[in-house]
Amino acid sequence: NAGVTQTPKFQVLKTGQSMTLQCAQDMNHEYMSWYRQDPGMGLRLIHYSVGAGITDQGEVPNGYNVSRSTTEDFPLRLLSAAPSQTSVYFCASSSLSGAPNTEAFFGQGTRLTVV
């Protein structure tokens, strides 16, 4: 039972570099989302998707891009990394059936440091 898988687990980037955080789920969930977790701020929603080809912005979308070409995958792209993007990133998925009162399943996170 894989659930939600995030890669990589750790990453160090230099300012200005780009990278893609990968997220895959095997539960056939329509809804997927990306959060960032910063000390004292909880988790904040970056982008979300309600199905293949449909994405929208969350609370803190600046500097991030997403696309959803399949139900399973929802990659998060950092276009030009900045130190302010140092954070722990979590991907989550949930079923739209019964939404919004459904359980969100989280990956184990990607710890990103931008130097």
Add this chain to the structure above:
Amino acid sequence: AQSVTQLGSHVSVSEGALVLLRCNYSSSVPPYLFWYVQYPNQGLQLLLKYTTGATLVKGINGFEAEFKKSETSFHLTKPSAHMSDAAEYFCAVTPNTGFQKLVFGTGTRLLVSP
């Protein structure tokens, strides 16, 4: 806009003592409410959720929470703490229509001493 306030970034209890983690929400209509737990270096895991009807909600690992509309609160309790309960706990809300857009509180780290 909806928001969640968790009082106390850290709560310390002794093993066997009562655990009380506070959560208050701000919403024009009662939202759906959740408690998630995060163990060290792990993702978040659902502890329990409020659905309309029963105001006392039981979750996993002996935790429960009571929804009090008049106080806009959803505090998390456990009668007797175990060492394994040491973790960070997040209260979250989502609008009660449409799809899920979780808004999280800032979290409370529970420390359990022997």
